[in-house]
Amino acid sequence: MSIHQRAFLLLSGEHPTLPYAEVRSLLRSEGISYPEEVKDDQVLVLPWESRLAELLGARAALVMEGGRLLACADHSQEALRRACGSIDWGFLEGKRFGVRVTRIKRYWTDADLQLLERRIGDSIPTCLGAKVDLKSPEVWVRGVISARGIYLFMSEFKTERGTFFRRRPKTRPYFHPGVLEPKLSRTFVNLSSVRGGELFVDPFCGTGGFIIEAAMMGIKSVGIDLDLRMVRGALMNARFYGLDCDILHGDATELPLARADGIATDPPYGRGSSTKGERVEDLLRGLMRGAREILRKGGRVCFAAPSEVRPSLVAEREGLQVLEEHMMRVHKSLTRAIVIAESG
Numbered sequence: 395m396s397i398h399q400r401a402f403l404l405l406s407g408e409h410p411t412l413p414y415a416e417v418r419s420l421l422r423s424e425g426i427s428y429p430e431e432v433k434d435d436q437v438l439v440l441p442w443e444s445r446l447a448e449l450l451g452a453r454a455a456l457v458m459e460g461g462r463l464l465a466c467a468d469h470s471q472e473a474l475r476r477a478c479g480s481i482d483w484g485f486l487e488g489k490r491f492g493v494r495v496t497r498i499k500r501y502w503t504d505a506d507l508q509l510l511e512r513r514i515g516d517s518i519p520t521c522l523g524a525k526v527d528l529k530s531p532e533v534w535v536r537g538v539i540s541a542r543g544i545y546l547f548m549s550e551f552k553t554e555r556g557t558f559f560r561r562r563p564k565t566r567p568y569f570h571p572g573v574l575e576p577k578l579s580r581t582f583v584n585l586s587s588v589r590g591g592e593l594f595v596d597p598f599c600g601t602g603g604f605i606i607e608a609a610m611m612g613i614k615s616v617g618i619d620l621d622l623r624m625v626r627g628a629l630m631n632a633r634f635y636g637l638d639c640d641i642l643h644g645d646a647t648e649l650p651l652a653r654a655d656g657i658a659t660d661p662p663y664g665r666g667s668s669t670k671g672e673r674v675e676d677l678l679r680g681l682m683r684g685a686r687e688i689l690r691k692g693g694r695v696c697f698a699a700p701s702e703v704r705p706s707l708v709a710e711r712e713g714l715q716v717l718e719e720h721m722m723r724v725h726k727s728l729t730r731a732i733v734i735a736e737s738g
């Protein structure tokens with residue numbers, strides 16, 4: 395496969411495994427195969443797919459940028475020179491372009507980024523008539539230094555990171571502590587592999603963080619909560635963004651719905667948010683039973699729970715197939731396990 399037929403993805407460094415899992419789930423939701431070719435720190439190289447840029451650009455929470463891979467090289471000037479020499483720069487003909495190299499963590503620290511940018515720029519044949527324009531280039535040629543080397547790619551999409559901050563829960567009409575930040579809420583929804591037009595359910599919807607993210611991605615969203623104040627609050631929040639969601643007053647352990655394509659939820663842990671007198675394990679068991687009943691075949695549930703209640707085991711005992719478990723340290727006495735399970 396030629397190098398231009400590969401996609402390069404720059405992932406968020408906020409969690410060691412969730413960004414890769416999110417890409418996997420999103421690709422699965424659209425039926426795009428996922429043969430990982432290179433997995434480096436915050437880096438994924440996959441076969442190029444025309445739908446990839448649009449899908450990840452619009453939906454991913456933990457992908458920062460992506461495009462077509464041009465070349466990769468070891469951490470050495472000589473290897474970079476050879477890699478640049480192997481690139482077919484024809485795509486820059488007559489174009490305004492910029493070169494920007496960024497470093498992940500502290501890899502290849504003795505390399506001067508500006509010098510690398512100049513070297514890459516200098517390797518572009520002048521006969522193409524391409525002009526450097528760092529203010530408004532038509533094409534960004536990007537370099538990313540990761541653990542195993544430097545990757546050069548033609549940027550095709552960049553996710554807008556500021557939107558998550560702008561819709562942080564405290565800016566909504568109804569706020570309650572215990573709500574996850576929008577970026578993580580969106581990650582949960584994406585990990586359920588639900589696609590646009592399908593039906594998504596959050597059985598412990600609280601202030602509506604998950605259903606808001608799902609609805610923003612064109613997914614039909616239903617939230618359920620036992621607390622009437624939350625039901626009203628979630629509705630208010632969804633309307634605040636002009637979104638159309640159904641919020642039902644009900645019990646997550648006796649779901650008032652017949653079917654769902656995907657479920658993602660953050661049940662109470664009995665600490666910051668109340669379990670309304672139930673044991674966390676019992677709530678989870680009820681949730682799993684309901685998920686198994688309403689999820690379509692192959693539908694997925696992504697949920698979180700304190701790691702000590704061993705949520706994967708609960709899911710398995712209730713007949714779901716556990717696919718992934720990701721650990722996330724919240725503070726000294728709480729590690730959240732994020733589980734993805736599938737209905738058979």
Ligand SMILES: C[S@@+](CC[C@H](N)C(=O)[O-])C[C@H]1O[C@@H](n2cnc3c(N)ncnc32)[C@H](O)[C@@H]1O
Binds near residue numbers: 597600604669
């Ligand atoms: C951690 S909060 C969910 C936060 C939510 N992700 C958000 O965006 O605000 C858990 C929610 O579960 C609700 N809850 C507790 N027991 C429930 C049950 N049996 N059925 C449905 N909701 C329940 C609580 O009222 C609370 O709103």
